[in-house]
Amino acid sequence: MQQRRFVSLLAAYILGDDDRRAPAVPEGLPTGIESIAVENVRRLTEYQNADYARLYMSRLGRFVHRNGVDAPMLEAIARLLGDRMAYDDLIWHAQQVLSGPGTPAAAGLPAGGVVRPSLREIAGLLPESVAGSLLGALEVVGWTDVTLEIVLTGRTRRGRVAAYCLSLLRRLRPMSVRYGEEKALVERWLHMVDRSLTKQPEATREVIESAVLLRGHGDGYGRALRNWLLIINKLAKPVFDGDIVVPGLSADLARLRQIAATDRTGDAIRLEIAVIRERAARAAS
Template sequence: MSDRGILSSLRYLLADFIGDDDDEPPFLPEGLPEPVMAVASKAIHLLIDYQGPSYARLYVDRLRRFIGKRGVDDVMLGEIARLMAVRMSYQDPIRIAQLKLAELSGPPGGSAGSVDIRKFRLEELIGALPAVVAEYLLDAIEWVGWAHKRVSIRFSTASRFGIRRLKIEAGLRRWRLLSVRYAKERVWVERWLHMIDRSLTKQPQAAPTVIQTATMIEGYGDVYRQGMADWNAIIDGLAKPTFDGALALSDLAGAIAEARAAVSPDPRQTALKRKIAEIRARVPVNV
C-alpha cells in the first residue's frame, strides 16, 4: 500500500470520525471521460449513503489516479470506477442494517415488515467494532477456539423493537472506519489499485484481467473469507512475482483466468494451489 493511499485513508477517516464533514458531495474528478461519469456519479451517491461525503471523496481521490493514465481507456476506467465502489461499500452488519431500514421508505402500507436472518462468523461480527476493542476480543475468541463459530443475526422491520435495533446497528456507521474490517478493506483496495498500476507498467495486456479479480471477493461470512484467500493466492503466486521479475510469465491474463477456473469452495485451496504450482512450473523462475 502506498504512503499516499495511507495518508488519504487516514485523512478521510479522521474527518468522518470527528464530524468535520461539510455534507457537500464531492465533485466528479476533473478530466473524467463522459462515458464514465454516470458510473462515478452513482458510486459517489452510493458511498455517501454508505458512509458519508468524506468517504466518497476518498473514492474520487483513488479514481483520479487513473484518469489520463497511459493505457487506461474509457472502458477500463469505468470498470475500475464500478468495482472500486462495490468493494468500498462492502457488506457488514452495519450495511445490512442500513439496507433493511431503507425498506421502510417504500410506499405507505406497502409492506408489513419482514425478517432476514444472516449467518456471520463470530470474528466477522467482532471485526466490525473499533479496533481498540475488537483486537482484545478477537484474541480471546481465538484462544477459546470460537473465531470460526457461526452466529445467526436477525434483521427485522416487523416490530418496533426490531426497527429500533436496526437503527442502533446502522448508527454504528460512525465507528466503521475505526474497525478491524475497514483496516483490512483499506489495505485490500490500495493493493488492488497498486496491482492494476503495476500491470499497466509491466504487462498492460493483463490489466483488464487484474481489474476483474475484484469480482472474486463478495458478500460476507465464509464466502467473503474464501474469496479473499483465493484472491491473495493468485496475486501472490502469479501477479506479484511476474511484476517483480521473479517469474517470466508472458501471458499473465491467461494464467489468472486458468487459476480462477480452479477456484472451489475449499478452505484448504487444494485445487487452486495445485493449479498455481502447475502454471509456475511451466515457466523459468528468474533468480
C-alpha cells in the same frame, strides 16, 4: 494515535459532525465514466460520508488520463472500486434495511433476513482498541467461531431494532478492524493494477477484474479473499517482480478467476498455479 482518533470519532458521533451530502464529481471525466462515478459517490456517501466518497474520487483519479488505461479499463476500475469500497458488512446491510423498502432481499440478505455472523466477524466491526481485547478474551475460551443469529428486516420490530443498533456503528466504521483490512486490500489491488500497467500491460484488464472475487461476508468472503491472495501472491506478483516469465498471463488470470469462483478449499487454485509456474520454468530452461 489510535486512541486520539477514536476520541475524535466518538466526539463527532456525539456532536453529529458527519457530512452526508454527496460531493460533486469533478468535471472532465471521460464519457461513460461520469455516470458510474456519480452513482458510486452517492452510494459511498450513504455508506459512510462525504469524505469517503472523496477518497473514491481520489483513488479513481490516479487512473484518469493514465497511459495504457483505455475507456473500458477505466470504466471497470470505476465500477469495481465502488463495489470494493462499499464492502459487505452487517452495518451496511442494516443501513439498507432502514433506508430501503425494509425487505431482506433489498438489503442483499437471505429470505427472512436471518444472518449468522461469528463473534470474530462481529468483533471486526468494532474499533481496533476494543476488538483486540475482545478477540483475545474470545480466543481464551474458544468462542471466536461461535455464531449468533441476527434478524435484519424492516417488517418486524425485532428486525428493525437489530438493524438500528448495528447502523449506529456506521460512524465508528473507520476505526474498525474490518475497515483497516479492507483499506489495505483496496490499495493492494490498485497497486497491482499499476504494476501490471508498467510490467505486463496486456494482463491489466484481468488484474482489474480480479476484484470481482472479493464480494460477500463471513466464511464465503474469507474463502474468496484466500483465493484472490493466492492468485496475486503466487502468480501475478512474481511475474511483475521478474521472478518468473509468463507470456500468457492474461489468459492464465482469467482461468484462475473462473476456478476461484467455485474453489472452496483453495486446492484447485494452488494446483493450477503450480502447473503454470512449472510450464514457465520449462520454457525458461
